[in-house]
Amino acid sequence: MTDDVLLTATTVVSANAPANAEAEHPSAHLSVLLNETIDALLAGRDTGFYVDATFGRGGHTRALLARLDANSRVFAFDKDPDAQAVGAELVALDPRLTMIHASFADLKQQLANHGLTHVDGIMADLGVSSPQLDVAERGFSFMNDGPLDMRMDNSKGVTAADWLMEIEEADLADVLYQFGEERHSRRIARAIKLAGRMETTAELAEVVKVAHPKWEKHKHPATRSFQAIRIAINRELTDLDVFLPQSVECLVAGGRLAVISFHSLEDRRVKQFIQHEANASIENTSWTPMPLIPKNKTLKKVGRIAPSDAEVDANPRARSAWLRVAERTQEAIQ
Ligand SMILES: C[S@@+](CC[C@H](N)C(=O)[O-])C[C@H]1O[C@@H](n2cnc3c(N)ncnc32)[C@H](O)[C@@H]1O
Numbered sequence: 001m002t003d004d005v006l007l008t009a010t011t012v013v014s015a016n017a018p019a020n021a022e023a024e025h026p027s028a029h030l031s032v033l034l035n036e037t038i039d040a041l042l043a044g045r046d047t048g049f050y051v052d053a054t055f056g057r058g059g060h061t062r063a064l065l066a067r068l069d070a071n072s073r074v075f076a077f078d079k080d081p082d083a084q085a086v087g088a089e090l091v092a093l094d095p096r097l098t099m100i101h102a103s104f105a106d107l108k109q110q111l112a113n114h115g116l117t118h119v120d121g122i123m124a125d126l127g128v129s130s131p132q133l134d135v136a137e138r139g140f141s142f143m144n145d146g147p148l149d150m151r152m153d154n155s156k157g158v159t160a161a162d163w164l165m166e167i168e169e170a171d172l173a174d175v176l177y178q179f180g181e182e183r184h185s186r187r188i189a190r191a192i193k194l195a196g197r198m199e200t201t202a203e204l205a206e207v208v209k210v211a212h213p214k215w216e217k218h219k220h221p222a223t224r225s226f227q228a229i230r231i232a233i234n235r236e237l238t239d240l241d242v243f244l245p246q247s248v249e250c251l252v253a254g255g256r257l258a259v260i261s262f263h264s265l266e267d268r269r270v271k272q273f274i275q276h277e278a279n280a281s282i283e284n285t286s287w288t289p290m291p292l293i294p295k296n297k298t299l300k301k302v303g304r305i306a307p308s309d310a311e312v313d314a315n316p317r318a319r320s321a322w323l324r325v326a327e328r329t330q331e332a333i334q
Pocket residue numbers: 029030031032053054055056057058059060061077078079080083102103104105125126127128129130152239240
């Protein structure tokens with residue numbers, strides 16, 4: 001792969017997930033860019049310690065374990081108790097796997113808890129899993145009515161129903177605009193606050209639908225608002241911003257970082273972070289003219305990959321995915 005060259009993936013879907021698994025089982029998840037991610041992460045290796053920052057249903061973890069030797073280990077994070085339950089079954093079958101019920105924003109501390117400072121590769125497949133979206137009880141979906149929840153970790157924190165009661169109208173409008181790129185954020189925020197307490201996703205979807213003045217083709221009018229509220233409740237972008245620098249600190253020289261994102265808010269962050277780390281520079285880190293701090297290159301760009309047409313045909317959720325890959329440099333390259 002070369003810098004910023006668009007490569008088209010050849011793989012269709014996970015070997016362990018039939019193409020129609022999602023339709024048949026609402027708790028199934030088709031892993032996106034599966035072989036491409038593992039190939040990029042391993043870069044020819046078959047041994048080492050690796051992190052899957054977003055276990056989900058374990059598609060990427062399983063594929064990684066299948067390629068690693070007996071001395072290797074995989075540490076898999078997920079906030080979601082349902083993902084942890086699936087992971088626990090896999091741990092019973094494969095002791096090379098360790099499940100960590102925590103945010104990937106705690107990467108460094110959690111690895112330290114397991115006696116590790118560095119690993120050989122880190123992957124993250126950002127956002128929500130198919131089961132989170134498809135199981136109505138999780139409360140993420142405007143298509144399947146369920147309790148207005150939207151928490152990835154539904155063992156703690158504030159549900160969407162409570163959050164919408166607590167937030168001020170102006171702040172809600174900012175969230176809808178910034179995290180959903182919703183152009184009618186003010187009008188929708190006003191309608192949501194006027195509606196008062198809502199208990200179900202269908203109620204919220206209906207309020208947004210009625211308030212929305214301009215429906216986009218092939219898109220439910222609540223799509224952007226649901227995305228925005230979900231991102232806010234789960235602190236998705238904040239976690240990503242905290243995770244990225246830690247991931248570099250936790251990689252050995254030559255170790256790879258592979259991140260799949262699904263919308264421009266995530267992808268822009270990953271891209272800009274890799275660009276920043278791939279450039280040596282002299283930075284003025286304070287308002288005073290001196291001192292200027294030299295910053296070393298910590299990452300080398302490896303490339304970005306989009307799913308093939310065949311993968312998008314088989315799994316429409318892959319259509320907006322981008323995989324970005326970077327490699328930890330040797331220390332102190334100026
Ligand atoms: C797209 S799914 C991952 C799917 C997985 N790669 C697979 O093949 O099954 C994203 C997962 O990441 C989890 N997640 C999202 N943000 C997280 C965070 N900050 N920390 C830990 N897990 C997170 C979600 O709960 C979800 O299960």
